[in-house]
Amino acid sequence: MAPDTSRIPGTRRLWLAGTVAVATIAACVTAIVMTDRGVDEASGSLEPSPVNATLPGLISFGSPSPSPTAPPKGKGGLSSAEPTKTPPSRHTSTPKPSAEPSKSTAPGASSPTPVSNWRSVRAANYTARYWHAADDSVALDRITSAAAAEDATFKVVDGLAKSSCYSFATADGRYLRHRNFVLREERDDGSSLFEQDATFCARPSSFSGAVMLESVNYPGRFLRHRNFVVRLESYQHSDLYRRDSAFRLVAALGD
Numbered sequence: 001m002a003p004d005t006s007r008i009p010g011t012r013r014l015w016l017a018g019t020v021a022v023a024t025i026a027a028c029v030t031a032i033v034m035t036d037r038g039v040d041e042a043s044g045s046l047e048p049s050p051v052n053a054t055l056p057g058l059i060s061f062g063s064p065s066p067s068p069t070a071p072p073k074g075k076g077g078l079s080s081a082e083p084t085k086t087p088p089s090r091h092t093s094t095p096k097p098s099a100e101p102s103k104s105t106a107p108g109a110s111s112p113t114p115v116s117n118w119r120s121v122r123a124a125n126y127t128a129r130y131w132h133a134a135d136d137s138v139a140l141d142r143i144t145s146a147a148a149a150e151d152a153t154f155k156v157v158d159g160l161a162k163s164s165c166y167s168f169a170t171a172d173g174r175y176l177r178h179r180n181f182v183l184r185e186e187r188d189d190g191s192s193l194f195e196q197d198a199t200f201c202a203r204p205s206s207f208s209g210a211v212m213l214e215s216v217n218y219p220g221r222f223l224r225h226r227n228f229v230v231r232l233e234s235y236q237h238s239d240l241y242r243r244d245s246a247f248r249l250v251a252a253l254g255d
Contacts, residue, residue: 117156120149120253121168123225124207124246130253131183131230133170138183140228143253153254160188160195162216167198171254178215183223183230193217210246223247 121131123140130152132141143152150171159165160175168176174185177198188194196217203212203222213223221232224245235241 118252119249122248124210125243133185138230140225149253153252159199161199165201178232181232205246207246210248
């Protein structure tokens with residue numbers, strides 16, 4: 001038989017290859033469509049995943065959980081404790097600032113400041129004796145009774161003539177003042193002289209915790225005891241004078 005020269009050699013093979021390729025593509029498309037439909041149907045029956053769910057291959061950072069501790073009471077979540085309300089003592093007062101030492105006094109430690117306005121005054125060199133308001137003077141006595149303790153208790157107030165200094169008042173409203181250079185208790189007559197006689201400034205003492213008391217109207221004169229009577233005398237550069245003029249303000253004996 002003679003060959004058919006009207007057909008191109010290999011045409012049948014090309015047609016068969018094309019047919020197979022088209023069939024393969026159609027099968028793949030069908031498989032993909034069916035797979036997507038199955039996934040959609042399966043996902044519709046599942047609960048939605050939480051926002052912070054961990055997916056494979058990803059690092060998750062969970063949100064911090066709220067603290068279970070309630071904020072403390074008070075404004076702005078801060079606690080505001082009530083201040084302790086302690087009733088003040090009848091003898092409590094605000095401490096006064098320390099007085100500046102004068103140039104006329106011997107050098108020494110800074111003078112202490114009373115912490116309560118009701119005090120007793122004790123001699124630095126006779127520790128069992130206190131100022132005691134007697135008949136016409138202030139004596140340095142041993143206190144052996146309740147009545148004597150009341151007479152040995154004084155209210156320390158701002159100086160009548162100078163507020164940075166001190167005055168000493170008695171329970172009945174009198175004041176200690178020097179007259180004829182002897183310390184005694186008298187009622188305030190309202191005069192400028194009385195106010196100056198009743199005002200004393202605390203100065204440093206060579207005795208620890210003690211003060212010297214200088215007259216505001218007689219600078220250079222200090223209260224000192226002599227023969228156990230408290231009087232006003234000029235400063236002397238002697239150990240005896242420094243011992244006799246050193247006093248400590250202590251807790252009130254009459255409390």
